[in-house]
Amino acid sequence: MAARALIAGNWKMNGTQATAKALAADLAARCNTVPMLPRIALCPPAALLGLVASTISGSPIALGAQDCHAQQKGAHTGDTSAWLLKDIGCSFVIVGHSERRADHGETDILVKSKAQAALDAGLMPIICVGETEAERDAGKAADVVRRQVAGSLPAGATAANVVIAYEPVWAIGTGRTPTPEDVRAMHAVARETYAVGRSDGADVAILYGGSVKGSNAKVLLALPGVDGALVGGASLDAADFWTIIDATPRR
Numbered sequence: 001m002a003a004r005a006l007i008a009g010n011w012k013m014n015g016t017q018a019t020a021k022a023l024a025a026d027l028a029a030r031c032n033t034v035p036m037l038p039r040i041a042l043c044p045p046a047a048l049l050g051l052v053a054s055t056i057s058g059s060p061i062a063l064g065a066q067d068c069h070a071q072q073k074g075a076h077t078g079d080t081s082a083w084l085l086k087d088i089g090c091s092f093v094i095v096g097h098s099e100r101r102a103d104h105g106e107t108d109i110l111v112k113s114k115a116q117a118a119l120d121a122g123l124m125p126i127i128c129v130g131e132t133e134a135e136r137d138a139g140k141a142a143d144v145v146r147r148q149v150a151g152s153l154p155a156g157a158t159a160a161n162v163v164i165a166y167e168p169v170w171a172i173g174t175g176r177t178p179t180p181e182d183v184r185a186m187h188a189v190a191r192e193t194y195a196v197g198r199s200d201g202a203d204v205a206i207l208y209g210g211s212v213k214g215s216n217a218k219v220l221l222a223l224p225g226v227d228g229a230l231v232g233g234a235s236l237d238a239a240d241f242w243t244i245i246d247a248t249p250r251r
């Protein structure tokens with residue numbers, strides 16, 4: 001089991017300077033009220049990273065980005081390197097989110113190269129995997145997750161430097177979640193795949209993502225093999241996100 005659970009908020013393409021500052025400040029203030037917190041990360045849009053970095057400075061909240069480029073620098077208009085993310089205070093970067101796999105055609109090979117760049121820059125990649133509804137209906141969910149985990153992990157990945165997020169695509173933003181048994185089973189598939197050729201499979205953090213909210217967090221986060229959550233919509237509401245943090249078993 002991973003050393004300490006991680007609750008990461010993926011704000012996606014939401015927020016303004018004013019709302020981001022208010023949300024980050026609200027969460028940072030709540031941290032002072034609780035002694036034993038899980039690891040917490042906020043992943044705002046790239047343009048708001050600097051503002052959120054200064055707002056959470058001095059709090060236990062870590063900063064994460066939603067994507068990075070695989071190269072350190074160069075002619076890549078609109079992209080951000082993992083090295084710059086590290087330089088502006090990020091500790092984490094999400095790679096291979098299903099929205100990027102779908103909207104930008106990101107393949108396992110590209111996701112792996114981004115995760116490698118993250119490691120090389122000193123960031124912890126949160127590597128997202130998960131099947132579509134059609135793949136689940138066709139009985140291929142486990143195969144898809146096996147292929148994505150095996151294909152997206154960078155060389156040198158260890159439980160100390162990567163996080164995996166199992167996010168069934170059909171559960172993202174829909175209000176639907178898999179059954180607890182399905183979550184447990186898919187996390188076991190991801191963990192077994194990670195563990196091929198590695199001795200620290202029991203320690204790698206595997207987050208669940210897909211319509212986690214205050215009302216279902218306790219059940220999902222208590223499941224064996226679930227080491228935290230990647231939270232989209234509910235992370236935009238300080239009270240709901242805090243309920244999720246509060247529901248996280250202290251390990």
Ligand code: PEP
Pocket residue numbers: 010167171172173174209210211212230231232233234
């Ligand atoms: C996500 O996009 O990573 C996610 C889990 O979104 P939501 O919580 O809104 O389903």
